[in-house]
Amino acid sequence: MTTRKHDRLRVLSSEPAEPEFSPGVDEPPSELDRREMMKLLAAGAGLAGVGSLAGCMEEPRERIMPRVTNPPELTPGVPLSYATSMVIDGFATGLLVQTYEARPTKVEGNPDHPASLGHTMTYHQASVLDLYDPHRARGPLEAGTPTMLDRLLRNIARREPMTGLWFLMHPQSSPLLADLIAAVRQRHPGTRFAFHSPLDRRQVYEGARLAFGRPLEAQYRFTQADVVVSLDADFMGAMPNSVRWAYDFAQRRRLHGPGGQMSRLYLAEPRPSPTGSLADHRLPARPSEIALLAQALLSAVQGATAPSGNLTPRQQRWVQAAASDLGSRRGRSLVIAGDRQPAAVHAAVHAINQAIGAIGSTVAFTEPAILEPLGDGLPELASAMQSGQVQTLVIVETNPVYTAPPELDFPALLAKVPETLYAGDMLDETARQCQWFVPLSHYMESWGDARAYDGSISLIQPLIRRMYDSVSVWELVAAFAGDEQPDGHRLVRQRYADEAADAGLLTWQKHLQLGVIPNTALPPQQVSAGAGAAPPQLSGAGSSFEVSFEESPSVYDGRFAANSWLQELPKPHTKITWGNAAVVSPATARELGVGNEDVVRLVRGAFHVDLPVYVLPGHADRCVTVELGYGRSAGGPVAEGVGVNVYRIRPPSPASHASPVQVIATGGTQRLAYTQKVFDQHGRDIARYAEAAFYQAQPQFTEAQRGPLPSWLPEFFENNYQWGMTIDTMICTGCSSCVVACQAENNIPVVGKKGVIDDREMHWLRIDTYREISGDDVEFIHQPMLCQHCEKAPCEYVCPVYATQHSPDGLNEMVYNRCIGTRFCSNNCPYKVRRFNWFDYTEDTPKTKQLQFNPNVTVRARGVMEKCTFCVQRIRAAEIVARRERREIQPGEVATACQQACPTGAIQFGLLHHNGTNVVEWRKEPRAYAVLHDLGTRPRVMYLAKITNPNPELDD
Amino acid sequence: MSKALLIGRPTDAALGDQLLGTTWRRGGRTWWIVFAISGALTLMLFSLITYTVVTGIGVWGNMIPVAWAFGIINFVWWIGIGHAGTFISAILYLFEQPWRTSINRLAEAMTLFAVLQAAMYPVLHLGRPWFGYWLFPYPSQMEVWPNVKSALPWDAAAVSTYFTVSLLFWYLGMIPDLASLRDSAPTRRRRFIYGLFALGWNGKATTWRHYRAAYLVLAGIATPLVLSVHSVVSSDFAIGLTPGWHSTIFPPYFVAGAIFSGFAMVLTLLIPVRHIFKLHNVVTEKHLENCAKLTLVTGLIVAYGYITEWFLAWYSGNASEIYQAWIARPLGPRATVFWITMICNVLVPQLFWWKRVRRSVLALFVMSLLINIGMWGERFMIIVQSLQREFLPSMWSSYAPTWVDIGIFVGTMGFFLFLFLLFLRLLPVVAVSEMRELRHDLERGVEHG
């Protein structure tokens, strides 16, 4: 302990430049301040990784297992990756974190982990930035004054048995935590644990209980499903197992040839989601209408001839078509409901799956990985606080002061509690109102465990020694269980002592290396939706306005609001960054007489918020979608004041949507920062798409956009060692995981809201989204757009100083220190993928943030152009290894960051002579094409046209 | 017509006294006021340049996709203006147009000062201006050389050559007048200073012989030069893929535009100068009318350029080109600039068909101003509007300048005026010796051309 104290003091004293508490705690930061902070968090100054923070470059004291099986000694400059897991609302996703000298720099998916299979979501990619956030709390506070963590924990551990002790935390699945909770209950009888997240899944388990009599978790097997009907389920973007499901779905979806089979997706949802952009029949429906559709679908598959009333003709056709497809493919189809849908809808969906023989074939049920899925929640806690039964309240991670429904008036309730302790990573809204504050360790600093969605036990091992004076959830709870010196490593080893014992230490190490304990997935249960448990009548939909509350694809429920990468991430369909909007359909916008950036007021009873409008075709009419997680009033300069806090009008239940709501145009306007303004192709055949039938009839429909063009220029690149990329747009959901991955890998700075408004965002990889509108239907085509590495690159010959030129292996190279910034290359780039350092975006990067930099990628200075390099640093690293081993580069040896992250595997990269690899075979498919082929630039990136598979019966 | 070129029959002495007198006359109050204003603007220019270089080019309105904007617009605009001078002094000299004599000095001065303004921009608009010299093949240990396949080194060569040759031409032409100034200087100090710059000229016949030969040759080489410079400038755009740039009409179209705007600027400056210095007998209505005629001709060529652009856009059948020419420019963002351009460059010059307009000094002045505006608009249209609407709609956006952009532009105008006022004060506005020659030729009844 003494050594640690010593370290900690060094940590605290190492950066006098930065205050212990984030600036702006007292006063809201001015625009300038935020811009400055933006620069701080924006990627960084020259010496990537050189600047070091005393005390945190060392390995953790405990022995942790590197993933590599050859000796784990650190070789400076040679990265090691370790398996660990990131937990969101209880569900673990296995990750491999790349570290340089025990300094985590990049997150990848863990191929051995069932919830990842080597891929990740945006949140995982960006989590490494949180670790280095200079505004993380650095030590415990007692009523605002710093105190000693050890003493605090010791005092907690020595407390006499308490009465009225309550815990409020995110949903948990950790077996270790389960034990600790039991221990706490034993030591402090009557202790109650309330599990709460703003994006609760309670209704899911409630629905299962309605259908099966007990809470269960549905395990979908999309690889087996020819027909998928989704009722407001964004199962490829926003659900606990999305990474895995996206991959599975893509396996069944991707077409290999004109004649091939592909799955069909029916989907009803209020606003276009990543999953929605792949739907063959996307039905815009207000949240409340989903219930009706579920009802109608149920009766349809049960053979009721007359479809239930109060459905529009379009909805009825949709239901009929879906029902007949489901029925005709018994056992090869499934229906899935969105987590936020009320229990009744889930129950109905279970009944449908029963009826179409999905249960047991395409859907299995297991015990939930989550602890106490139907246990106490926020409402129970609130009523207990109201009645003064809560003596001591321990809030972990979750931020109720910010997220609780306004009816509860949580701050007032909190005031009634004599003793409050908050554990979190930042001094956020709740922390400000609690007596005690304990900094929570980042998952890359903690030992722990959690279950994946399918129940597999995933291990969490630290990648870096604790940077600040913090504890993990397990340690905190352990303290309450009487552990005076809680130590995550010890706790985990004790919990898994038996595995280690009976299988031997080596096996335990193997588990750590894998990051997951094999064969711990929860067993499928024999269930059947008892006919007795007929779903209750679903409430009909009114015609009044509804507000639909969605988690933000960027900042989730607000917990990632301090992450500048996620804040600047363009949202899949709106391309909005740095804020949220009131998203409405064109018809609704006309009805309200508003357009983009006009401010509307959403009024629910006594509560209201003002947001700028964003008009999104394909959105349900008379419905407003708002994203949670913005308008933070505390939690770091990056988070504060960005967007609008819509929790202020969010009802307690159902939390998914509010109705009736008044929508009033205030007449004001407010700038939104979006990265794409025009979504119409203007008939230019940039992003190609076709229906499967058409593709079968005319496989060569993209012929004009590939193949050689006459040119009087000589032929270069005769050698067959050439790099190329192939992107299949038919399985791109636009989730943008690749964008964050690229940002993390390549030290790409963020420019802030003003920067984006000025069209100066720096992303090397962007996702262009085109909307093809025909009648009611909107086809969304996502086209990841990055440097095309043209063989006849227009950018190259206009550079007066050879700052950009071609490498013999076909890369379009950027020589930063030769660039003088004429920007002619950008003008002459038809794809507009080049980015320019208008200011010095990197000079003020704080030391902590510098630790994240990829030491193999130059940090760009002011006034130079930059762009995608095909992750040249990875290519060269692989080449060095290959040369040392006297061999050729093997297929699949080099993966770009975007390729690695992509959940559906839509991006493929490699050498063009490696026949048999996806990158080569895919571009041989007839639907391959090059963007702007007619310009003769000979892009090295080939795209595959998006193919949809609509139901012939349903031609509207 | 000879009458019209030189009114009255002044003796050499009288001619000399009148034309050199401008140099000895003390500046009036108005002169000092204007001079002070231009000086202030010059200061503003250099402080804004400092601000840009210190902070970063981001203080300008440029962005992706519009990575070139005010910087390049103003560069092309100024360099265009800089074309009339050499055109008048060189091409008209070769064509032996005697009327050029009384205005070439002023036009050449204008050229130099305009090119000076222009030359600042390409360096300023760089992301790292302090490395601008990398465009030249200086011997360097890095052994990195400019890429002469890019249009920018062409530009650097053309513009620097143009400036140098114009300067030499201007100075050579001025040496005899400097000698006259030396010999008629009221004070010893002035006599000494002008003496220095006169390089000991004494009007020896032998020297005159070489002098006249050299002058003729300079005129000869300046003629293709003046045509080449704006062709090269146009290739900055023409070698690009950008819809609206990728066009073979650009070189002639740009050269015509340059001379068009150049003559407009000559009129803008000549008319007040003629009024202030009472040069009506030397710079007669005939001169102004000829300028007007040339403006009309070049204006028609420019208009033809526009028509060709529209036609070729349609004829190419390329969706991006068609959209660019037929929708983006007339209807897209900043379309107002397009319409202003069309009015000022296509409609306004048509008034020059009428002799009354050509002879009305006021009309000429106003129209010359309009044409200057129009030609700036044309460059805005070509550069900014094209970049706003390129191949991928996903990257379409619209441009707006910042106060720094505007400040620097106004600043260069101030700097230009500043230099021009100094020129009026310190140097002979009209080529005296050439006027004498002209006078004698006229007396002898020798007709040129």
Add this chain to the structure above:
Amino acid sequence: MADRMLAEYPSEAAIVHAIHRLREDGYVDIEAYMPFGSHVVEHALDRPRSRLPIAIFVVGICAALGAYLLQWFLVAYLYPLVVGGRPPHFPLAFIIITFEMGILFSGFAAFFGTLGLGRLVRLVDGVQGTPGFDSATRDRFWLEVSMRDPAFDPERTRQVLADAGALRVEIPEGSP
């Protein structure tokens, strides 16, 4: 010490007349000073055409060739980098700089050639400072006869010049 005699004439016609007189009398080493480049006077003096243009032409051609060679050497020979798939040796692109350099150096040649051949860039030329000589750059024409001229005789020459209509005849002091 004096080495020449100068005579001032009021007009082009007068000096031309005087030149003819002198030439008839067999003077060869005569020179004129005039306020503007009068080809009439030059014609009377009957001098050969200036060879400067030939020199300029040679310089210009060499400069152009040099420019082309330099471009080829740097871009096609030293560093044949692949840019936009263009061939390393790309005459089309080299031509412009070649042309401009030709022009630039011809310009230099013309300018400095004049200064050199005209013996300019000097403060003392032996005639400056002669009383009344300032008028040579204003409106008067001066005729110079070298004392080394075989036909020269102080008295007679002065007489001839005066008869030809000279306003004044001077012998400049302190010639170089």
